[in-house]
Amino acid sequence: MRHHLLLRVITKLLVGPIILFALYVQFHGDYSPGGGFQAGVIFAVAFILFGIVFGLSKVKQVFPPWLVHKLAALGVLIYAGTGVYSLMLGATYLNYSAFTPDHPEHGQHWGILIVELGVGVTVAAVMVAIYYAFAARPPVISDEEW
């Protein structure tokens, strides 16, 4: 999309704030509406937008596909690992209160924060992976036609 100067400039300006907003939604999720799912999608949007404007090869340099796959798996592991940690403390799976037995509310905060982080990582990676999977297929319309 070399001939669309306006789009390129705006995209460069937007990518940063989008990621920042994603992080806000992510970590403010236990106080206000938001959380891993929404944040993950917003985070992925930054990369997808970058990819649409600058091309797939450029975005793959920033966020290589192998990393995307590993991150998708890592997010699930963070989630599951939180549960396993509570198992090791002798509580039931995902019982966050066990993290800080003296003050269960703190444990709940920690637990939901980590779990949501796992969700966010996975959702962001999966969204980007879906975009890669579809965009990597040979295009039917050439760039100049639209």
Added chain:
Amino acid sequence: MTMEFILGHLNYWLFIVLMMIGFYIVVARGNYIKKIVGLNVFQVSVFMFYISIGKVEGGTAPIFPVDMNIDPNVIYSNPLPHVLILTAIVVGIATTSLGLALIVRIREEFGTIEEDEILEIESKLQLEENSTEGSSMGGRA
């Protein structure tokens, strides 16, 4: 069937109409993408159905104030259906993207995403098999 009955169950009517539209598209359309669209409409109708039953008359959003001073007079809507549907939406996204991915692969292999053309190709393959490997009861019996 009084007017009250009809209006009182408005969310159910809308759910049924939307669900049937979606279902009809899945069954009647031959284009694979349109089928997925129909499937989405079908699923979304169920999501709306769930969300609508979570509404409590006069209820507000089920978020407690930060200082946890809960006023017993405030009625909260039921958050459980929303939580369930959040999960169902994610499942729906996964289904849609998997369906679309399959369509991409089908188009690469078959060169078309129209059901009748694909069935034609498949029955040709079946006929070839029958001539070399011995006949079998084919079709979708």
Added chain:
Amino acid sequence: MASASIIPSLSIIDQLPLLTIVVPMIAAPLCVLFGNRHIAWLLAFIASLVSFLFSAHMLLQVIDGDVLSYHLGGWVPPLGIEYRVDAANAFVLLLISGISTVILPYARQSVAHEIKKVSHTLFYCCYLLCFTGLLGVVVTGDAFNVFVFLEISSLSTYVLIAMGAERDKRALTSAYDYLILGTIGATFFVIGIGFLYIATGTLNMADLAVRLADMGDNRTVQAGCAFIVVGMGLKAAIYPLHLWLPSAYTYAPSVVTVFLAATATKAAIYILLRFMFSIFQPEFVFELHTLTWIIMPLAILAMFAASLIAAFQADLKRLLAYSSVAQVGYMILGIGLATKISLSATIIHLFNHGITKAVLFMVVGAFVMRKGSSFIKNLNGLGKQMPWTCAAFVVGGLSLIGVPGTAGFISKWLLIDAALEADLWWLAMLIVLSSLLAVVYVWKTVEVLYMNEPDESIVIKEVPMTMLIPMWIMALACIYFGLNTDITLTSASVAVNSLLGGGAQ
């Protein structure tokens, strides 16, 4: 937040209901993280073995009628999600994890032959997810949780089936068809759960059972019941809803077919049993009509129509797929009769058919590996070239027919017993007659394997030991459970008792 101010210290034994599914669930992302196909296989095997040992331990714990209840996140049911294991689920858990453990050593060679190397890691990841989903469907005591696990297993199943596209591009369209039908089925199931939730305000199965006890006349509940039966019927491939099954089984990679045929429909049948007999009370008037006038005729139709279609197939894989539809008919018939004996028959048949079909499809996988094709015409005289594989097929075939001394006999005998007990002698006749149809298609294959002259121009070797041993473990299991019926009969009768009484506790 006051959920768990006092945290009980739980031992590993208390955690078993959860660990059974969490181990494969964690192994799945680990496969991707390591990104090596050998490690992925090893992880899958270990996870599956661990699940198997855990389920076996749980079955021993609940065999005298106990119930294990596990509260996820420390939230007490009915509010929190509960994993509830009684004899009925423990039995199905053992079947699923056991079959998976036996299949995996077999899978290694077969997958290497049928799927390109790049996809192996992802294959095992999907396999583990599918395995987790099936175990989760069975272990959970929360109605909505069933849907979530069902979709985990279904979505990975679609991917696994589509991996057959290496061999035949029709795998893609059959995966697509299954995706559409499977999603409709799952969505119907969710609608049904929604209706139950409107009527009762709870999602916990035990709690649902208590609250639904005197709500049999409630139309919302009846509609919910209908949606759930149709939705699960699609997943279980009850006769007119079976259209996805034959193509999906035919074009999926051999290992996937073995796994799905032996476990996936079984999990759906278990859910049907659980909903019909634990959650809705058997006295539920509307349900009894459904059972007599809808389920039974469909079951009989399945037994005959599907067997007949199977007899006319040229592809052995498709033949066995249709035979699966017919065998689901027997299980549904047991549900339709709705007596204690018939339900035991259903549960035992679920188990016996699982191991029988595992043997048969494993043999087909071996044929595909050595001959490159599963068409009966290409199997001429393989009995001489692959003696052990073909002998396993004969054992499996006999069990499928229900010859005395094999596992299949026990369940059919119980089913006939149940029919006679209900004074339906014509039904008993029909069961015997439909078994004769099974003789037709099994003999058709055996004849080609042993009577026809082999093609001497190509040297066909026996498949490697890693494939033969799993095959024969299953084949010997077919014989063992046909001769020694104590284990299956006791488990099944305890399972039926806990199904029928499960809600009351």
